[in-house]
Amino acid sequence: MVAGGAARTAFVTSPVVSSLLPVVLLIGIGYVAGRAGWIRSEATRDLSNLVFMVLTPALLFRTMSTVHVEQLDFKPVAMYFVAAALLFAAILLWQGITRRSAVLALAATFSNTVMIGVPLVGLAYGQAGLVMLFTLISVHALVLLTLATVVLELAVAREAAATRGDQHMMLTVLGAVRNGIIHPVPLPIILGLLFAQTGLTLTPLLDKPLLLLSNAFGPIALLLVGVTLTHVRVGQHLRGAIGLALIKNLAFPALVAGLSWSLGLSGLSLSVMIVAASMPIGANVFLFSQRYQVAQELVTASVAVSTALALLTVSLVMGLLGAV
Numbered sequence: 001m002v003a004g005g006a007a008r009t010a011f012v013t014s015p016v017v018s019s020l021l022p023v024v025l026l027i028g029i030g031y032v033a034g035r036a037g038w039i040r041s042e043a044t045r046d047l048s049n050l051v052f053m054v055l056t057p058a059l060l061f062r063t064m065s066t067v068h069v070e071q072l073d074f075k076p077v078a079m080y081f082v083a084a085a086l087l088f089a090a091i092l093l094w095q096g097i098t099r100r101s102a103v104l105a106l107a108a109t110f111s112n113t114v115m116i117g118v119p120l121v122g123l124a125y126g127q128a129g130l131v132m133l134f135t136l137i138s139v140h141a142l143v144l145l146t147l148a149t150v151v152l153e154l155a156v157a158r159e160a161a162a163t164r165g166d167q168h169m170m171l172t173v174l175g176a177v178r179n180g181i182i183h184p185v186p187l188p189i190i191l192g193l194l195f196a197q198t199g200l201t202l203t204p205l206l207d208k209p210l211l212l213l214s215n216a217f218g219p220i221a222l223l224l225v226g227v228t229l230t231h232v233r234v235g236q237h238l239r240g241a242i243g244l245a246l247i248k249n250l251a252f253p254a255l256v257a258g259l260s261w262s263l264g265l266s267g268l269s270l271s272v273m274i275v276a277a278s279m280p281i282g283a284n285v286f287l288f289s290q291r292y293q294v295a296q297e298l299v300t301a302s303v304a305v306s307t308a309l310a311l312l313t314v315s316l317v318m319g320l321l322g323a324v
Helices: 002-012 015-035 039-064 075-095 098-110 111-162 169-181 186-197 205-231 234-262 269-276 283-291 296-322
Strands: none
Touching: 015 111, 015 205, 015 296, 039 111, 039 186, 039 205, 039 283, 075 098, 075 111, 075 234, 098 234, 098 283, 098 296, 111 186, 111 205, 111 269, 111 283, 111 296, 205 234, 205 283, 205 296, 234 269, 234 283, 234 296, 269 296, 283 296
């Protein structure tokens, strides 16, 4: 009886479970709210726009406003993004440069590094692990969201050009790049990074509201995932959601590990990168699918399935790392 109680306590207090359960509960609360009609389907789009246009820029600008590039060690992070770029490109080559393929490629490579990654790595690897994770987080959104934005804008521009019969590809590419930078995601990242290099700090008058908006991002985004699940026939997308979740939760970290080990990399920093790659799909992907109105049901189902599977897959990844 004592042994059973100790086992249950160990399970509940394990880094993986204690980090993932709050995310699962927030999605579940959103689902209940949607089913009860507390958040109507007409309001979901407005809430999604609020998160994308207000909360996300606040979070990204505030995060990047304290990043001093010269203090970061990018060597362990480099292989993470090499693996992400290869996987992203492979999906684009497989399905073509379309809005759908760009969103799915983002889903396969964009991890929930903050809400799940920070508490998990802190509990499992301590302060040294967090320093490495924060280095990744400082450029995670900058690299992956900017890449996805440019590809999505290029796909949108190509669709528009095809409709108009416009054959000026260079203008299409330049327009996509411009729209990819002057955008609610890359622009606050770039502005925040530039601000940090000035050596200035945000005054409390500005920092406090930005902090409040930033803190609201994660819970509201996850609640929205739950609300949207009430309108999604998950059964119709379950196979695709499981496939995408397995690519994100297992194939991506395996690629990071394989590339890194082939170059002789090892140690705590690499372990943190592999664990970060094994995190479930981040809520930003859901917002991108909403914003560009593509693969919305599949992405919503994939975020939920990826988060649920992470209880097993993240434990598996961390167990294998411990055995190496």
